[in-house]
Amino acid sequence: MPQKIKVLSIFGTRPEAIKMAPVVKELEKYPENFISKVAVTAQHREMLDQVLQLFQITPDHDLNIMAPEQTLYDITAKALLGLKPIFEQERPDLVLVHGDTTTTFIASLGAYYQQIPVGHVEAGLRTHNKYSPYPEEMNRKLTGSIADIHFSPTATSRENLIDEGIDPESIYVTGNTVIDALLTTVRHDYSFHNDSLNKVNFAEKEILLVTTHRRENLGEPMRQVYKALRQVLEQRSQASIIFPVHKNPAVRRVVEEELGQHPRVQLIEPMDYEPFVNLMNKANIILTDSGGMQEEAPSLGKPVLVLRDTTERPEAVRAGTVKLVGTSAETIARETLELLTNPEAYKNMANAVNPYGDGKASQRIAQAILYHFRKSDQLPEEYA
Ligand code: UD1
Numbered sequence: 001m002p003q004k005i006k007v008l009s010i011f012g013t014r015p016e017a018i019k020m021a022p023v024v025k026e027l028e029k030y031p032e033n034f035i036s037k038v039a040v041t042a043q044h045r046e047m048l049d050q051v052l053q054l055f056q057i058t059p060d061h062d063l064n065i066m067a068p069e070q071t072l073y074d075i076t077a078k079a080l081l082g083l084k085p086i087f088e089q090e091r092p093d094l095v096l097v098h099g100d101t102t103t104t105f106i107a108s109l110g111a112y113y114q115q116i117p118v119g120h121v122e123a124g125l126r127t128h129n130k131y132s133p134y135p136e137e138m139n140r141k142l143t144g145s146i147a148d149i150h151f152s153p154t155a156t157s158r159e160n161l162i163d164e165g166i167d168p169e170s171i172y173v174t175g176n177t178v179i180d181a182l183l184t185t186v187r188h189d190y191s192f193h194n195d196s197l198n199k200v201n202f203a204e205k206e207i208l209l210v211t212t213h214r215r216e217n218l219g220e221p222m223r224q225v226y227k228a229l230r231q232v233l234e235q236r237s238q239a240s241i242i243f244p245v246h247k248n249p250a251v252r253r254v255v256e257e258e259l260g261q262h263p264r265v266q267l268i269e270p271m272d273y274e275p276f277v278n279l280m281n282k283a284n285i286i287l288t289d290s291g292g293m294q295e296e297a298p299s300l301g302k303p304v305l306v307l308r309d310t311t312e313r314p315e316a317v318r319a320g321t322v323k324l325v326g327t328s329a330e331t332i333a334r335e336t337l338e339l340l341t342n343p344e345a346y347k348n349m350a351n352a353v354n355p356y357g358d359g360k361a362s363q364r365i366a367q368a369i370l371y372h373f374r375k376s377d378q379l380p381e382e383y384a
Contacts, residue, residue: 005373006035007119008092012043012065012079012103014051015292018273020098021055022180023121026362033370039086041065041079041103047247050272061086069249072135075102083110094119094369097143100136108146118143121365122176123150124157125291125312132310133291134216140312149372151365153295153356154315154383174364175383178295179357182277186300190278196266197242197275202282206239206340208232209283212255212307213246217289221327222251225307226258228332229287233264235333236340240264242279244271284346285339287332294322301352305335315355320348357383 007027011020017040027036039061042048052059063082067074079102087095087110095111097104098121108118120143130137144150144161152158153176161171192198200207210229212222233239245255245267259265271279280286281300286293289307297304298321305325316322325335339346360383367380 004031004033004035005094005369005375006037006090006092007094007096007369008037008039008086008090009096010039010041010083010103010107011098011101012041012048012075013101014044014047014270014273015290016098016101016103017048017051017055017057018181018292019122019177020096021051021057022177022184022362023096023365024057025055026366030366033375034366037061037090037092039063039083039090039107041075041082041107043070043075043079043101043103044247047270050270054273060090072102076106079103079106080110083107084113087111087114087116092116093373094149096121097147098122100125100133100140100143102135102139105139105142108143112146117148118146119149119151119365119369120144120147121151122153122157123147123171124152124159124161126157126160127310127312129310132216133214133308133312136291137312149368151361151368153361156315172364172368172380173382173384174368174380175357175359175361176295177357177361177365178292179299179354180359180362181273182296182299183359185274185277186281187278188281190275190281192275192278194268194275196268197279200240200242200282202284204238206236206285207283208239208241208336209279209286209288210241210243211246211288211290211293213248213251214289214308217307217327218248218250219254221307222254223258224327224329225287225332226255228329228336229259229265230262231329231333232336232340233262235337239340240266242266242268242283244268244276246270285336287336295356297321299352299354299356301350303339303346303349305332305339307332313356316353319351319353319355321351321353323349
């Protein structure tokens with residue numbers, strides 16, 4: 001049993017950073033128990049750096065792998081080779097990874113090659129369709145097979161792991177750390193640094209907040225989404241769209257073509273996390289293909305139309321705040337107009353519910369690590 005547990009947290013993209021920041025901060029609170037180290041692959045650059053700054057995390061290692069129009073092969077090969085010397089230098093007792101990106105899977109694989117135990121945060125989400133989301137469904141399955149400790153956000157995600165033969169004793173239901181981050185960031189009196197956002201009349205207008213980035217939606221599916229948005233604007237003169245556009249040039253090209261010239265569309269740069277979640281809190285309806293926003297929006301009481309055919313987050317669908325609408329222009333326009341014109345339909349979806357967490361997930365994760373390494377005999381209380 002080590003004196004102190006050396007934990008190396010590894011992440012690479014913006015959402016992983018948002019959801020790992022509360023865990024890193026929690027480990028730092030207990031220097032008598034943990035030595036906390038951070039390595040970033042920087043699969044994202046600008047979008048990652050914003051989050052590191054906000055949460056005041058200075059990585060001990062930065063692989064800086066991002067390249068324009070990078071492919072899955074590029075990220076995979078660069079991250080795997082780049083992490084090897086870091087594992088050799090740090091020799092951590094535990095590597096912590098998050099979620100389902102290529103960084104997640106490759107960091108787990110690299111740790112496994114050195115026989116270093118792996119803890120997987122946000123473990124057990126599944127659509128059971130290996131190409132949707134692509135490659136995330138396979139990334140999280142492969143990470144789940146490698147991991148030694150699984151931090152599942154909900155009971156449903158624990159069941160998914162048990163169905164795959166994972167030892168139940170290695171699974172802790174903790175809630176999702178995204179809610180830990182959210183609860184420290186949303187404020188009802190928030191005002192933006194960006195003037196054009198401060199001028200928006202959120203109380204009177206119909207404001208749609210839109211984001212898209214999924215690989216399986218690139219090209220024609222995304223074009224259909226944007227065409228649907230144009231139809232909605234044509235039919236509702238009081239509606240407007242705020243759209244922070246992902247840095248991926250393949251996303252930007254099509255957005256510009258379809259929505260660039262519309263007077264009621266604000267295309268803006270990807271926002272920092274703090275203004276972004278506060279914008280979610282003020283918007284009327286959210287249309288997105290993001291996974292994390294499906295977790296954040298229910299606790300803010302915002303209806304979410306998910307621009308995908310599958311979701312690994314059935315809890316919010318069951319709770320009624322999230323609806324899958326796919327990428328057909330007709331369906332998206334119809335469902336959005338329904339929410340804009342039928343107050344009853346809007347009210348039914350705009351329920352504030354919290355299927356994903358209570359803000360204590362990171363505490364439970366830290367406690368579970370101590371328990372796993374026999375530094376404490378106290379099992380963390382389960383998130384219910
Ligand atoms: C990645 C993850 C996805 C996660 C998403 C969150 C993989 C395969 N995909 O998808 O699971 O949901 O992050 O955003 O791991 N780019 C920039 N600047 C940035 C960020 C990205 O220019 O700050 C460009 C990159 O050069 C790249 C493109 O955007 O060519 C796409 O980035 P990439 O990490 O390959 O995939 P994402 O779609 O962001």
